[in-house]
Amino acid sequence: MVMLEVTMKNRPCLVVGGGAVAERRIGLLLADDADVTVISPKVTDTIEKWAENGEINLVREGYEKGQLTQADFVVVATDSTMLNKQCAEEARAMGALVNRADDNNDCDFVFPMTVREGALTVAVAGDKASPRLLKLVGQDIRQRYRLVAAIMPALKEIRNEVKLLLPTSKERQVFWRKHFGEAELTQIIEGKWKLVEEKVRYAVSRIGIKP
Numbered sequence: 001m002v003m004l005e006v007t008m009k010n011r012p013c014l015v016v017g018g019g020a021v022a023e024r025r026i027g028l029l030l031a032d033d034a035d036v037t038v039i040s041p042k043v044t045d046t047i048e049k050w051a052e053n054g055e056i057n058l059v060r061e062g063y064e065k066g067q068l069t070q071a072d073f074v075v076v077a078t079d080s081t082m083l084n085k086q087c088a089e090e091a092r093a094m095g096a097l098v099n100r101a102d103d104n105n106d107c108d109f110v111f112p113m114t115v116r117e118g119a120l121t122v123a124v125a126g127d128k129a130s131p132r133l134l135k136l137v138g139q140d141i142r143q144r145y146r147l148v149a150a151i152m153p154a155l156k157e158i159r160n161e162v163k164l165l166l167p168t169s170k171e172r173q174v175f176w177r178k179h180f181g182e183a184e185l186t187q188i189i190e191g192k193w194k195l196v197e198e199k200v201r202y203a204v205s206r207i208g209i210k211p
């Protein structure tokens, strides 16, 4: 599998099933403004609220063969293995990519464990070995990189300045490789961003000045 970030805005997505797993996936899709349709006779309270607020289109029926509407991504998450298998086959025949909650070998795409902390997004996948372990790793990463996330807006600003001062991509690459490396990352993690910022800003101020 190749890990990608996909823009879901206005993209037709279908979720079959309305339980806890479906709810989690719908939440992720809505966070990027996907066009979500849910097919399920029963749904969780949260899914019910999304439907009331017009955030999703809810079809209150049990999925039956031949009932799927066109979608780019289909999440299959009913509590019946037989139904899930049938639904995944039908969705694929329509050309959709399928995520099947009860069988990790029958997925065209999976949802990696994703942690967001400010501007930082880290996604962790684990060869489908243990979602529980992924969750723990994700929590650990969020903790470890909290300070990194916090300084990202400041670093972005410096990067934009460097873009204006150094005209070629090659020059910018050389600049960043020289002034921003593992040692700086360690300092940021240790809460010493101000020191790093000072050093990098000094280097920026020296751009164009012969050593």
Ligand SMILES: C[C@@]1(CC(=O)O)c2cc3[nH]c(cc4nc(cc5[nH]c(cc(n2)[C@H]1CCC(=O)O)[C@@](C)(CC(=O)O)[C@@H]5CCC(=O)O)C(CC(=O)O)=C4CCC(=O)O)c(CCC(=O)O)c3CC(=O)O
Pocket (backbone or CB within 6 Å): 024, 025, 099, 100, 101, 102, 103, 104, 105, 107, 109, 110, 111, 112, 113, 114, 124, 125, 126, 127, 128, 129, 130, 131, 132, 133, 134, 135
């Ligand atoms: C393949 C994948 C496909 C996919 O669904 O995309 C898949 C498949 C399955 N999960 C199962 C079980 C559980 N999944 C979770 C939790 C999460 N599962 C997620 C991803 C993925 N799960 C994809 C793999 C990604 C990869 O590994 O690279 C996370 C990361 C993201 C998310 O779901 O959004 C989310 C954590 C985030 C969160 O909780 O916030 C828990 C933990 C819990 O509930 O506390 C349990 C119970 C404990 C356990 O089993 O470890 C079962 C067995 C069902 C059964 O036994 O019947 C299958 C099916 C199978 O294994 O065949």
Ligand SMILES: NC(=O)C1=CN([C@@H]2O[C@H](COP(=O)(O)OP(=O)(O)OC[C@H]3O[C@@H](n4cnc5c(N)ncnc54)[C@H](O)[C@@H]3O)[C@@H](O)[C@H]2O)C=CC1
Pocket (backbone or CB within 6 Å): 016, 017, 018, 019, 020, 021, 022, 039, 040, 041, 042, 043, 044, 061, 062, 063, 064, 077, 078, 079, 080, 083, 100, 101, 102, 131
């Ligand atoms: N991928 C993952 O992270 C996990 C996957 N699972 C698997 O996913 C399955 C679903 O898990 P939960 O959401 O917890 O189950 P759940 O029991 O909470 O929800 C099942 C949903 O399927 C719906 N459903 C039943 N028949 C249907 C039909 N004909 N058409 C449409 N919807 C129908 C029900 O109305 C209900 O909303 C589990 O059976 C399990 O195999 C379980 C835990 C985690």
